[in-house]
Amino acid sequence: MAESLRLLFTEPELRRSCLYQAAVFAGFSAVWTTLAILLTRPVYGLGTSAVGLFALVGGVTACCTPLAGGWVDRRGPGPVNLVCMFGVLVSAAVLAGGTHGDRSGLITLIIGTLLLDVAMQCGMVANQARVYTLRPERRSRLNTAYMTCAYLGGSAGSWIGSHVYELFGWSGVCGFVVVLTTPVLLRHLLTTPAQKRGRDRSSAVGGSGACRPPQ
DSSP states (O other): OHHHHHHHHHOHHHHHHHHHHHHHHHHHHHHHHHHHHHHHSTTTOOOHHHHHHHHHHHHGGGGHHHHHHHHHHHHOHHHHHHHHHHHHHHHHHHHGGGGSOSHHHHHHHHHHHHHHHHHHHHHHHHHHHHHHTTOGGGHHHHHHHHHHHHHHHHHHHHHHHHHHHHHHHHHHHHHHHHHHHHHHHHHHHHHHHHHHHHHHHHHHHHHHHHHSOOO
């Protein structure tokens, strides 16, 4: 664990992946923790079996993992992260329509949770792929740091989400997801162009050096 902690301090891209996934997983956990409360409260009046059915519907999104992996291989983790974060924000907007305890509200919740699950799975694959390219000989330690941060974020999201629900209701939980996701999306949008400029400068320097005639 000490080695994983050291890598967390010395590898900026590891910290980046940990931050992204912790934020997304916190929102994901907040939604799923409070969804059970929403469905069993008088607004819907459903039993715990309905919550289990929602979980089964969400399990369908596991098939997206290979697709996300192929996309990461073709485009890199950055574009997949971008789609993941936008997907989380869209899912929060859709889920906010589930405050009404009627059939349309239930359908909205199903669509929103599916979007959220797909976004979370895609983000998990993209961030893990970024981590694995850092130091192949330290892959297990890197993964330990990454998964620890992700699940700490999830635990915090569940705890905070339940309190947000009691204070502000389901709409508050959806707003909490937006608050979590927006800063990391902005960071990603600001970081990616800077990294691209850095790579372009490095390529230009390397290219000029390669073309320089020998002295």
